[in-house]
Amino acid sequence: MTYTFFVLKSWKPTLIIGFLFVLIYGYVFTLLQLEDLALLVGSIGVFFILAMVMFLSRKIDWYNINQETSEVVEA
Numbered sequence: 001m002t003y004t005f006f007v008l009k010s011w012k013p014t015l016i017i018g019f020l021f022v023l024i025y026g027y028v029f030t031l032l033q034l035e036d037l038a039l040l041v042g043s044i045g046v047f048f049i050l051a052m053v054m055f056l057s058r059k060i061d062w063y064n065i066n067q068e069t070s071e072v073v074e075a
Contacts, residue, residue: 005014027045031038 001014001018004017005011008014008017031042031045034041
């Protein structure tokens, strides 16, 4: 977390990223501990992660993404 703080220069994003890492490591540890239900729990987890990524990226205009960056560079 110290490295993340020095890169981002703020505690709020550092704590958010640290919390996300704790969640990911906890999820992977749980999957490794499960024997019979690992495939089911892993599939459900991947489904929810994909759903979250789709929900958070729904407003991005993928067709005009290069035009927006070139306008910012020219200005």
